[in-house]
Amino acid sequence: MIHSHAVRDHVPVRVALTGAGGGYGRTLLAQLQHTPELIPAVLIDPDVDGVRRMLAELGHDAISLVAPATGEEFRDAVASGRTVLLADAAPLGWDGVDVLVEATGHVSSGTAYAEDALAHGVHVVMVSKEVDTVAGVALAAKAEAAGVRYLPGDGDQPANLLRLVDWISATGLEIVAIGKSGEYDLVFDPGTGTVTQAGVTIDAPALAEVLDLGDEPLAALSRRADLVAGLKRRAAADLCEMTVVAMRTGAVPDEESLHYPVARVAELADIYAKRQDGGLVSRDGVIDVFSALRLPGEASFAGGVFAVVRTGDPVTWEMLRGKGHVVSRDGRYACLYWPYHAMGVETPLTIHAAVTGAGTAPRPRPTVLLAARAATALAPGTPFRVAGHHHEIDGVAPVMVAPDAGLAPYYLLGDARLRRRVEAGELVRLDDLENVAPVPLAAYLTAGRPAPQPKGTDQ
Incomplete structure (x- = not known):
């Protein structure tokens, strides 16, 4: 049985979705079939035919689809309630659109x-995290000036981590570390001595010897890392x-490339304890990623999110340990976590929040920069291209560093x-580059970044 919800009574919200043909787009479009108050009015993707085929697979009525060539045709199609398919936004006048999911x-x-x-006064739900790390500060400022909302997309x-942090902070718990697991678990099979991650299997029989942290957790983590190198x-x-x-x-971040410990879920409160208590963390407020280690048949962390907090009253948390909560062995820390991120299945939450103003996320500020550190010496003329499932760039490593407007x-x-x-080993700077995309560059440069530091002062 599907239970009703108050949001079902909301006036219709017309949604424009860019990147409609991608995996995220499909999960959102599939979910919008169950949220009649959210209407997929405009779908933008270079592969219009591919989007049309996907909609057919989802059972969308082909008669209601239209690909207008002019702004007037676009407005007529949206006004009539048809779903507009576009290769790009050239004919898009934004009339009748309430929320953009980018x-x-x-x-x-x-x-x-x-x-x-x-x-054009349209709220923005930002799914493209790549855009947010470059232009998010400027986009949020523009949204505020326009009286609309700019929000990261649930799913x-x-x-999801921002929601968890908000919930934990509201309780008064003191956060030590926050983060997520990597996208794919490490599944160790003691019977074969192998570890599998995303379809890749390696031999690591010695991992059986360090399935528990033992008396020297940091040494065990180091050994695990070596075994799955x-x-x-x-x-x-x-x-x-x-x-x-x-x-x-x-x-x-504690380290610019993050710790990435190989960790079992039950160990997170011990691993993300402060260093003086045997953990990895050097200070409060650290952000990190871990590689979830599990056995076949155990539940996955599913790329979910976590927060490690100080416990306070030991009696309370021993009681919670008895109920199955993840509490450190010394009782000083606990881990609260959501073991999921369901992509577009959750994004209706953000679309509603954009329209109603409920549960808005904090405004982004230039407190940290995702920069590029050269993995090898790079010659003049070297081209860069974002490629692959994880949107990576050959020749440079992503690092989280203190902001500097001179860095790219x-x-x-x-x-x-x-x-x-x-x-x-050098960080790539803006003046090292040519042929930089002008729109995101302008957004980055106007976002109140700190003054550039002289070259040679890499963090």
Whole structure:
């Protein structure tokens, strides 16, 4: 039985979705079939035919689909309640659109779509975390000036973690560390001595010896990391997501590439304890990512989010330990977590919040920068391209560093070229680049960033 909800009585909300043909777009469009008050009015994707086929798979009425060529045709189609399919936003006049869900994952077009929507008084739900790390500060300021809302989309880890942090902070609990798990668990099979991650399997029989942290947790974590070194556990998408959260909470990374401990869920309160208590964390307010380690058949963390807090009253938390909560062995720390992120299935929450103003996220501020550190020496003329499932750039590693307006944001490198040599280990700076996309560059430069630091002062 599907239970009704007060939001079902909301006046219709017309939604424009960019990147409609992607995986996120599909999950949202599938969910909108169950939220009749949210209408997918405009779907934008270069592969219009692919979107049309996807809608057919979802059971969408083909008669209600239209691909207008002019602004007038667009307005007529939206006014008549038909779903508009567009390869780009050229014919889009924004008339009749209430909320834009930006999900292209592309910084240049995503920034342009968001700016255009805000200029026309349309709320923006930002799913493209890449856009947010470059232009989010400027876009949020424009939204505030226009009297509309700019929100990260529920269903991806940034918005989910922000909701968790807000809930925990409201209770009065003291947060020590926040973060998420990597997208794919490490599944260890003691019977075969192998570890599998995202379809890649390696031999690691010695992992059985360190399935428990033992008396020396940090040594056990180091051994685990060595044993799974053949797997790629760090991803640009992880650091990108944590930058989105850091910009809205003031959280900071302990290390610019994050700790990435190989951890079982029951250990998180011990692992993210302060260093003087045997954990990894050097200070309060740390943000991080861990690689979830589990056995076959155990529940996945599902790329979910967590917060480690100080417990306070030991009697309370021993009682909660008895109910199955994750509490550190010394009783000083506990981990509260949501083991899921359901992509577009959750995004209706944000669309409603954008329209009603309920539960808005903190405004992003330039407290941390997702920058690019050269993995090897890079010659003049080197081109950069964002590619792959995790939207990574060959030749540079994503790092979370203190903001400096002279540094180039990681995703601003997409489609740019080097104008000068960058040595291995150096952070790429704006003046090292040419052919930088002008729209996101302008947004980044006007966002109240700190003054540039002289070259050679990498953090």
